[in-house]
Amino acid sequence: MTGMTATENNWEAKVAEKRKQLELQIPQDWRLNATFLSKLPSNGHLLEVDIPRHSGLLTEEELDITEEYTATQLLQRLAWGEVTSLAVTTAFCKRAAIAQQLTSCLTEYFFDRALERAQYLDDYLKREKRVMGPLHGLPISLKDSFCVKGVLSTVGYVSFLDNSPAETNSALVDLLLDLGAVLYVKTNIPQTMMTGDSDNNIYGRTLNPHNISLTAGGSSGGEGALVAFRGSILGIGTDIAGSIRIPSLCCGVYGFKPTADRIPFGGQVSGAIEGVPGIKPAAGPLAQSLDDIEMFMSTVLKAEPWRYDVTAIGSPWVTTLNLPSLLTIGVLGEDPQFPIHPPVRRAMESAIAALGKKGHRIVRLEHDPARGVAYASRLAFQYFTYGPHIDHVEASGEPLVASVAKLANPMFTGPFPVDQEGAFEKIEGLYNARKDYAEAWRRTWVQYGIDVLLTPGAQNTATPHDTYGWPPYTVIWNLLDYPACIVPYSKASKVLDPDPMPVHDGVQPSYEPDSVDGAPCALQIVTPRHQDEKCLLFSRLIDRDIR
Numbered sequence: 001m002t003g004m005t006a007t008e009n010n011w012e013a014k015v016a017e018k019r020k021q022l023e024l025q026i027p028q029d030w031r032l033n034a035t036f037l038s039k040l041p042s043n044g045h046l047l048e049v050d051i052p053r054h055s056g057l058l059t060e061e062e063l064d065i066t067e068e069y070t071a072t073q074l075l076q077r078l079a080w081g082e083v084t085s086l087a088v089t090t091a092f093c094k095r096a097a098i099a100q101q102l103t104s105c106l107t108e109y110f111f112d113r114a115l116e117r118a119q120y121l122d123d124y125l126k127r128e129k130r131v132m133g134p135l136h137g138l139p140i141s142l143k144d145s146f147c148v149k150g151v152l153s154t155v156g157y158v159s160f161l162d163n164s165p166a167e168t169n170s171a172l173v174d175l176l177l178d179l180g181a182v183l184y185v186k187t188n189i190p191q192t193m194m195t196g197d198s199d200n201n202i203y204g205r206t207l208n209p210h211n212i213s214l215t216a217g218g219s220s221g222g223e224g225a226l227v228a229f230r231g232s233i234l235g236i237g238t239d240i241a242g243s244i245r246i247p248s249l250c251c252g253v254y255g256f257k258p259t260a261d262r263i264p265f266g267g268q269v270s271g272a273i274e275g276v277p278g279i280k281p282a283a284g285p286l287a288q289s290l291d292d293i294e295m296f297m298s299t300v301l302k303a304e305p306w307r308y309d310v311t312a313i314g315s316p317w318v319t320t321l322n323l324p325s326l327l328t329i330g331v332l333g334e335d336p337q338f339p340i341h342p343p344v345r346r347a348m349e350s351a352i353a354a355l356g357k358k359g360h361r362i363v364r365l366e367h368d369p370a371r372g373v374a375y376a377s378r379l380a381f382q383y384f385t386y387g388p389h390i391d392h393v394e395a396s397g398e399p400l401v402a403s404v405a406k407l408a409n410p411m412f413t414g415p416f417p418v419d420q421e422g423a424f425e426k427i428e429g430l431y432n433a434r435k436d437y438a439e440a441w442r443r444t445w446v447q448y449g450i451d452v453l454l455t456p457g458a459q460n461t462a463t464p465h466d467t468y469g470w471p472p473y474t475v476i477w478n479l480l481d482y483p484a485c486i487v488p489y490s491k492a493s494k495v496l497d498p499d500p501m502p503v504h505d506g507v508q509p510s511y512e513p514d515s516v517d518g519a520p521c522a523l524q525i526v527t528p529r530h531q532d533e534k535c536l537l538f539s540r541l542i543d544r545d546i547r
Contacts, residue, residue, distance in 0.1 A: 011201070014158060025110075027111070031101065032057070040102075044212035046209045052066070057094060061091070065091040066092060070287075070291050071233045074088060075135065075136070075295075079131050081125065084122045088118070089139050089184060092184065092231065093111045095229070095231040096141070097231075098231065103212070104203060105216070106203070107154065107186050107203050108186040110148075114184035117183075118182050121136060122137070125137075132180035134179055138180070139183075139232070140232070141185050141227075141235040143236060145270060146173055147173065148169060149166055151166055152165050155189055155193055155271055156188075156190055156200030156202060157192075171308040171309035172236065172263065172265070175305060179300075179303055186222075187221075187225075187226055187235065188200075188206045188222030188225075189221065190404065191401045192393070193270065194404070195468070197221070197468055198215075198218040201399070208462050209229045209251065210228065210251065211462070214461075214462040215463055217249070218468070219243040220286065223235035223237045223286045227253045227288065228252055234285060235286045235287070236283060236284070236285060236286075237286055238281050238282065239282050240280075241474060242457075243281075244257050245486045246474060249458055249522035250462035253286055253486075254290055255287075255485070256485045257477065257483060257484045258282050259313075259482070259483050261312055262313055263312070264305045265281060265312075266309040267309075278386060279478050279481075281478075282478075297532065298317040301317035318533045326359045327541065328452075329360050329450070329451065329542075332454070332473075333364065333366050333368075336367065337373070342499065343497045343511075343521050347522070348454070348456060354545060355546060363448045373472045373473060373476055376437065376472070376476035376479050376480075379437060380479045386427075386430070403465075437480070452527055452538040452542075455526055457473060457474065464509075481529050482526050485536060487524075488520050489522060489546060490521040492518060492519040493517060494513035494517040
């Protein structure tokens with residue numbers, strides 16, 4: 001330890017103590033032994049070798065519970081008493097523990113508390129002959145930023161280890177508990193929660209279960225990895241620039257960013273200053289199916305979320321929509337500043353061809369700088385750098401992780417949309433620039449009679465660690481506050497897409513065919529603000545017609 005300052009020594013000691021505490025919370029008989037770990041595939045493709053089955057840690061019933069049902073189907077079995085919440089919760093707790101040992105996808109786990117809650121719900125069902133609520137007995141995972149009473153939220157800052165455990169629940173946590181859900185884990189995030197790589201000095205780096213050499217995405221990267229591993233059947237993340245959608249596309253699962261304030265967001269830990277004019281984050285689900293995404297949205301919105309959170313909009317989920325069976329689908333043009341990687345382009349073109357064959361009308365939108373992806377990124381970036389910022393990293397003496405350190409580099413060349421000096425002039429300038437940008441998109445929807453947009457989720461698939469860069473194809477929809485859904489589709493292939501695409505701007509990753517071979521590809525389905533119901537219905541229609 002020679003040459004180390006007291007502050008450096010102090011932060012490392014705090015982290016060591018926290019990790020030891022967490023390790024003791026995984027029961028001994030849920031641990032993978034050293035012999036088993038030594039036989040894991042050298043290529044890091046964990047999902048291909050069915051580790052939960054071969055580990056011997058899960059019973060046949062637990063494998064069946066975690067692999068053979070959607071959340072919607074499990075809820076039906078739970079309500080009918082065909083399976084107990086204790087059995088379902090035990091199965092997902094064990095599988096989450098395995099996922100944690102392989103991918104570092106969790107921050108906090110409170111398995112004992114979850115099993116007690118599950119037993120309570122089973123007793124309630126037996127006694128009352130009815131479920132506690134529409135989510136009765138279902139285990140749900142949460143991003144670390146959500147507060148659960150008695151549990152710490154550090155959001156990846158070592159300095160937050162000095163904070164007390166939460167004294168109250170986040171609004172959505174209260175709502176989920178009232179609906180009968182079981183909460184059992186919180187999931188990993190990046191230091192600062194503002195990069196596409198979920199890595200921090202407390203919990204380490206979340207690995208992608210498809211290929212541990214690739215990022216699981218961020219900032220809800222732990223959710224993406226856990227849901228992909230089926231250690232969670234339904235996870236809740238948050239999204240201000242792509243933080244639900246990036247892990248979803250990186251890990252090959254479905255993810256949905258609703259319009260802001262439809263799902264209660266209040267009472268979370270972020271480390272940011274609230275009330276500064278800017279882009280609003282949204283809370284939303286990650287899952288293995290669109291059925292479960294829609295079930296989560298409709299169930300939460302039927303529970304009148306405005307009763308839990310002053311910022312939540314009091315609009316119920318609409319189930320009676322008259323929608324066309326054939327859609328007019330606008331295809332977002334590639335932005336020359338953010339060229340699309342070959343596997344993503346191939347997935348997009350394959351989907352467009354399949355949808356055309358089904359009779360949908362395809363409208364390819366030519367690149368227009370006035371509503372371009374690069375311009376949206378610059379405008380969003382100005383919002384993110386606007387106003388005062390508190391440095392929670394320096395407080396502990398911990399170093400920046402690699403992906404955060406890279407963010408200090410200039411992200412764009414050329415003028416920003418607004419360069420006024422005074423604070424209020426800047427607020428007004430940003431507001432007007434954003435309004436003009438939204439107006440350009442409104443005219444586009446109307447001019448072409450578009451029902452839905454089909455866009456890439458990113459110009460890339462999951463990338464090698466610390467190379468994800470800036471998220472232009474997701475942050476555009478945060479700027480506009482449009483709902484957006486990630487639909488997994490196709491995979492990268494070094495055979496089909498053999499030509500590398502080097503990029504040297506520090507803003508975006510290169511395409512390296514060998515390193516991303518087999519990585520999931522994805523589509524992004526987008527509708528205008530508050531058309532969340534349409535977004536998911538159109539996503540379901542598109543998902544069906546491209547298969």
